[in-house]
Amino acid sequence: MPALLAAMRIILHVTVAGLLAIGLVRSLVPAIRSGEHGLVWQIASLAAVFAIVYLAGTVLEKRRSDRSSLGEGQIVVRAQLAWLIAVTLTWLGLMAVHVDFAWLAFPLFFLHLHVVGSRSVPIAIVLVVLLTVTVFLGFWWHEGRLGIGAVVGPVIGAVVAVAMSAAYSLFYAEARTQRRIAAELQATRDHLARSERHAGAMRERERWAQDLHDTLAQGLASVVLLSRAAQEQHSAEPLAGQLQQIERSAVENLAQARALVEQRGPGAGLSAELLATCRTTQDTARSAGSDLTVEFHGPDAGPGGEAGDPPMGAEAATIVLRVAQSALANVLQHARARRCVVTFVVHRDEVTLDVFDDGAGRGDRPEGFGITTMRQRANTAAGTLTVEDAFEPRNGDGATGTVVALSVPRWGERA
Template sequence: MSETLSPSSPGPGAIPRLMRLAFHTGFLLLLGIATARVFLTHAAGPTSWLAVAMAVLLTAVYAAGAVVRHALHRRWLAMTWLAAVTAVWAGLLVISPDFSWLAFPLFFLHLHLLRGRHALVAVVVVTTLVVTAQRWHAGAWSVGMVLGPVIGAGVAVVITWGYAAIYAESQRRQALIDDLTRTREQLASTQHQAGVAAERERLAREIHDTLAQGLSSIVLLLRAAESALPAEADKARARIAEAQRTAADNLDEARRFVRDLRPPSLTGAGLPQALRRLCEDTARESGIDCRFQTDGVPVELPSGYEVALLRAAQASLGNVVRHARARTTVVTLGLLDTEVTLDIYDDGVGFDPAAARPAADGSGYGLTALRERIGALGGRLTVETTPGDGTAVAIRLPLTDEEIR
């Protein structure tokens, strides 16, 4: 049987291969038995050879449909094939009533390939042909020649409709399972993100309440000790000053780490407000004309996105202030349907990206670290610059319903 079914019937591939193989085998087996009976009944006469020839033709037409079943997705071609199979079978029915046995598999073919009322009309026509042929060959009516085809047609219709109902129910169950699977994955992702955020908050509190506070106390104690030393204790004063500097440096590192975990500029405000304040601070402190603009409808982004984009803007503007010698820089936040973008452009001196290398003192890794940070979120960072022609840093992060909260 062809796998090309109507939109209201089971689709391609739904019927297991064993069922298709059984159907094809049954069709050809019934055709072979009927042909053999005709051949033996007519003692190899012209009628028997005509039946054999038409049986071979029916086999060829039927097999052609099975071989090129993918081409039968074109409805006109499928209807042509079905009409050819039915017409050759009708010719065999004229030769002998034994070929009435093929009506049962033909019922299924019509029910699968035709739609709604057309399928039922085809079943009625096939049943009528069988009853008429048997009456014509027998020369008289009997209850069996009517009840047999009618019952066979009814069974075929009930089986087909039952299978369609079972298949539709299995499709609904599969859709429900897919929805549950997606919901479970989304829940797991949400729980993971919540766990990461909670751990970041915990680390920020721990560092602020223990390490940072302890270092701050050390700095204060060292300052008090330095002021209490007698004037001649130069060596002790030098050691205390060195310890004070070390503690102060580590305190700055602790505070920077806390800021990285939980940016204060994002507390109580969204990313656009934080970026706008950053531009205002940059303009005020450096004298550069720093402008901020947005494109698109503002949406609430995940905290990971907001932190990454804010850090990217801070790092990029820091490079502009330190290296670009620019007069103007523009920060643009874009909120599109499928992605969030951040572009930082300056009209400074630019640089040669191929010649940019980390310095010996450990600086110069900011761009690499920033690219890794954006890449971890599934985004990408590109830098377009040439010496004397300014610099443009472009960041793209994917934005789907799972990222928008």
């Protein structure tokens, strides 16, 4: 359909060029033979102006139509009445000079129907009638009479132009309908593709949940049973304290593994889970012989660790918990720190988490898997994560400490 409309447009422009060329030949040849050089210049100038105005308008509107979503096949987009008036006035000047330019009225019929008809069809038809009457007057002015051809030709041309304009409008409406249907079909395909990707992701998540349940969760459960059995056999030995810490860690990680399998976020409240993670990290460090102290500051955190979290999105809560766990694991394993402070704040549109330690710092080492994973978690929720030195090196040991700063939208999207 767009190809047909474009073909009709090309035919119109070729018709204008052909009729203008015929008018030039039929008017200039007699004038040149008779030596009327003034008339020659007058005809040539008016024809040049007509051609330039017509060509400039069509080229400009073609570019606009190409940029529009439904522009293919349009002749004049956003009806340029000033351009149409200029073309019509130039044509009247040509017809006043020579009657053979009167036949340019045929394509002008179509232009008026299209440009003015897009606003008012009755007014466009009235203009076509006025153009037809103008052609009659042109023949009367130049020939002193109206022949049958001078009457029948313009009338037939006007009727054909009206019919072609109606057909063009129908074709254009059909093209718009086809484009709308194509757009809806593409949107349906995109939605189906997204649904298939989501279904694939859910299948992959289910597979991972099954693997976690059958491997990691079962292994942690075995660690719990073995540590309890060891404590019962060696309850009076110093090893019992370390076994108790192993059991606590295994129990907590077993609960987290089951939460992943069940696709649950933080359970008893995010602040409570963050506080528990901080205590577990400190207890693990003490059992390993380190004097690391881990402090937690969060919403309404009391002396006894009570915390009441303002509401937030499940995605944000999960990301904050996972980043805190990963950052504290890095502190425990690599930082050789004596003090660590975890600060959790809920703002109006975002939640922030800062994990500070006074350890050795990262130095010039590249980011490891843990930091990369934390940053990827933040990016999935349009959040940010930065890892910086906490302070300038001091005491000659080169230690700089580390600050991990996380910011994620509170409800899953930026305000």
